Amino acid sequence: MKIKNINKTIFKNGDTADIIKVVMMAYDIENDPQIEVLASQLQGETDYDTCKNIWQYLIDNVNYKADTGKQEIKSPARLLNDKVGDCKSYSLFTAVILRYLGIDHVFRFVSYDNRKEATHVYVVAKINYKFQTINCIIDAVATVQAGYDFNTEIKYNYHCDMADKGTKIAYLAGLPGLSKFRKSKRNYRVGATVPDFSPERYKVWIGDENQKNITPGKQYLYARFDLMLEYLNIAKTPKQQAYYFNQLDIIASLLFSYNYCNGVCKEIKRMAYIISGMVTEGLFSSSETNEDVRADKLDIILDELVYRYTNDIRPTQYDAATFNMFIEEVYNCNLIPTTVNGIGASSYQIADEIKKAGIYYIYTFIPEAEQSNHPAIVADKRDKQNQTFNWMKTVNTYQTPSAMQLSIRAGIIARTGMDPETYIAALKNGKQPDVAIGDPVTLTTIALVIGIITGLIGIIKFLFPADTTPKPSDAVIKAGAFDPTKDYSKSSTSSSASLANIALPLALGGALLIGLFTRKKNQ
Numbered sequence: 001m002k003i004k005n006i007n008k009t010i011f012k013n014g015d016t017a018d019i020i021k022v023v024m025m026a027y028d029i030e031n032d033p034q035i036e037v038l039a040s041q042l043q044g045e046t047d048y049d050t051c052k053n054i055w056q057y058l059i060d061n062v063n064y065k066a067d068t069g070k071q072e073i074k075s076p077a078r079l080l081n082d083k084v085g086d087c088k089s090y091s092l093f094t095a096v097i098l099r100y101l102g103i104d105h106v107f108r109f110v111s112y113d114n115r116k117e118a119t120h121v122y123v124v125a126k127i128n129y130k131f132q133t134i135n136c137i138i139d140a141v142a143t144v145q146a147g148y149d150f151n152t153e154i155k156y157n158y159h160c161d162m163a164d165k166g167t168k169i170a171y172l173a174g175l176p177g178l179s180k181f182r183k184s185k186r187n188y189r190v191g192a193t194v195p196d197f198s199p200e201r202y203k204v205w206i207g208d209e210n211q212k213n214i215t216p217g218k219q220y221l222y223a224r225f226d227l228m229l230e231y232l233n234i235a236k237t238p239k240q241q242a243y244y245f246n247q248l249d250i251i252a253s254l255l256f257s258y259n260y261c262n263g264v265c266k267e268i269k270r271m272a273y274i275i276s277g278m279v280t281e282g283l284f285s286s287s288e289t290n291e292d293v294r295a296d297k298l299d300i301i302l303d304e305l306v307y308r309y310t311n312d313i314r315p316t317q318y319d320a321a322t323f324n325m326f327i328e329e330v331y332n333c334n335l336i337p338t339t340v341n342g343i344g345a346s347s348y349q350i351a352d353e354i355k356k357a358g359i360y361y362i363y364t365f366i367p368e369a370e371q372s373n374h375p376a377i378v379a380d381k382r383d384k385q386n387q388t389f390n391w392m393k394t395v396n397t398y399q400t401p402s403a404m405q406l407s408i409r410a411g412i413i414a415r416t417g418m419d420p421e422t423y424i425a426a427l428k429n430g431k432q433p434d435v436a437i438g439d440p441v442t443l444t445t446i447a448l449v450i451g452i453i454t455g456l457i458g459i460i461k462f463l464f465p466a467d468t469t470p471k472p473s474d475a476v477i478k479a480g481a482f483d484p485t486k487d488y489s490k491s492s493t494s495s496s497a498s499l500a501n502i503a504l505p506l507a508l509g510g511a512l513l514i515g516l517f518t519r520k521k522n523q
Contacts, residue, residue: 020109020118023088024162026073027107030096035076039100047103047127051136054097055150058090058140087121087141094123094138103127110156122153124161202414204351204407205229216400217333218258223351223399223406224329225251230413241289249298250275250284254326256302260309265334269326274308276323277315333400350398350456351407357452358411361385362482365409365420374428378487384480387472388453394469427488450481 042057044050063084074082074089076096085093091107098105104126109118122139129136142148204226206214214222225248232244257271278284283301288294307313363382371379389408393401412420454477 020121020162022073023092023107023121026075026092027095027099030075030092032075032077032096035096036100038076039097042097043101046129047125048129048136050101050103051098051125051127051138052150054094055138055140055143058093059143062090062093062140064090064141064144090140091121091123094140098123098125106161108153109160109162110154111158112154112156118160120154120156202352202356202411204355204410215263215334216398216403217330218255219351219399220329220333220403220406221251221255221258223403223410225255226355227406227410227413230410231419234413234417234419238289239287242287245289245294246284246286249286249294249301250279250322252298253278253284253301253305254330256305257309258330260306263334265331268334269331271305271309272326272331273318273323274305274313274315276318276320276326278305278308279319279322280315280317329400329402350396351403353452353456354392354399354404355407355411355414357449357456358408359415360449360453360481361389361408362412362420362424364389366424375488378482381480381482381487384472384476388457388477388480391469391471392457427484430488450478453477 042050042053044053061083062079064086065084066086072086072089073092074085076093079085079089079093095105095107106124106126107121108124109121111118112120120141122137122141125136125138127134127136137151137153139148139153142152142154143150146154148154204222206219206222228244228247228251232241232248235241235244253275254272257268257275261267261271278301283304286294286297288297362385363378364385366374366378366382371382374382389404392404396404399407409420412418412423416423418426454474457471457477
């Protein structure tokens with residue numbers, strides 16, 4: 001058979017997680033009628049015979065050569081034309097043939113050392129053989145490189161089975177994108193006193209998650225993770241740094257559990273209970289601040305967690321704060337939010353915008369009982385900021401109110417280098433905090449934040465028009481904008497008049513954002 005369309009090659013430079021994603025993408029889009037014909041020629045009397053025919057065909061027709069440098073994933077047609085490829089291309093060919101023949105299968109990504117990064121991939125078929133269902137190993141590379149027979153595999157330390165798109169299985173350690181995140185996290189300066197204003201700073205990390213897998217409960221965990229990271233950024237002592245590292249590990253373990261159990265509530269709850277017991281035992285109490293050492297320790301913790309879960313080892317004591325947080329914020333909020341006509345902003349996009357706009361809500365952190373200790377204009381703006389937040393709580397089904405509050409607090413820390421209470425105390429005591437909100441702080445800078453708020457409310461309103469809380473007007477939103485150069489001065493007056501001249505840019509900003517989603521809806 002002559003193979004055409006030989007120039008279809010999919011490649012990508014990147015880390016292991018990137019390569020896995022490209023393998024799966026190549027599998028999802030592969031559709032070649034000529035390969036479908038070849039599949040019919042490789043079909044045997046039984047599924048077992050078919051699997052062995054595919055294995056033998058690769059051995060007879062393709063030479064193995066590992067990629068160096070550029071990682072190349074060849075389509076089946078290109079692989080047969082070149083007659084050379086590596087394990088990624090071997091596996092793609094095998095999986096495509098099995099799919100054409102209707103044989104159930106998964107890609108098996110494996111690691112042979114103590115690092116949970118895949119170094120090899122092959123295909124495992126789920127077939128009926130001698131009146132029972134078995135996993136049939138199809139790894140021609142293991143044969144040509146190490147002499148292994150058909151339907152045998154090299155012993156691995158870690159593995160992850162992945163099927164076609166729609167199957168959610170955690171990548172090896174079960175926490176998507178964590179290795180990549182650890183690298184990017186070094187861009188943040190631990191202990192920094194001046195905030196970093198790069199756009200990445202205001203993104204709430206969600207790993208490699210697909211939007212459809214993020215429930216409000218899971219988004220809460222990501223928001224909490226992001227807040228602990230911001231606290232880590234401003235930690236001033238090794239003891240403080242270690243504390244926030246420990247908190248990050250607890251949240252990472254809960255996210256791991258979520259993916260390990262594929263979102264099944266009762267199973268996540270069981271793993272969360274085990275984690276709460278491990279907290280009580282002190283397994284999450286470490287004074288270590290070296291990031292690489294902590295990464296290895298987290299891997300050990302996750303291994304222990306899986307062992308206890310698999311063997312149903314329940315704790316005799318548990319940390320109530322951790323478990324109650326999980327029940328209230330995750331377990332009870334584990335439903336995918338609905339969208340209007342199937343269209344909606346992604347939860348992580350809204351979370352990013354809420355974090356960016358966090359500074360707008362600074363006065364909501366003043367307790368009701370303490371309002372009288374602040375200037376009247378501050379109390380008035382606090383009420384207006386609360387009006388805006390309360391309306392967002394009504395219409396935003398992507399985040400819980402608690403998750404929004406976490407993102408707001410994280411945004412304030414990112415922008416000021418202080419937590420809200422510390423920043424407000426500095427203003428109240430007549431100090432002008434040395435922070436880069438503006439240089440100097442001006443209403444123009446605050447106007448940008450209000451523009452985000454206005455546009456965000458427009459987006460949420462567009463997606464979720466049925467609300468029970470009155471929508472605050474643009475005038476109310478603008479009147480709630482704080483001005484740290486004036487709000488605590490002796491001649492404090494409303495800044496609404498000063499903001500009047502920026503009404504048009506704000507309106508245009510909101511209209512632009514709404515328009516983007518309108519066009520998406522009409523496509």
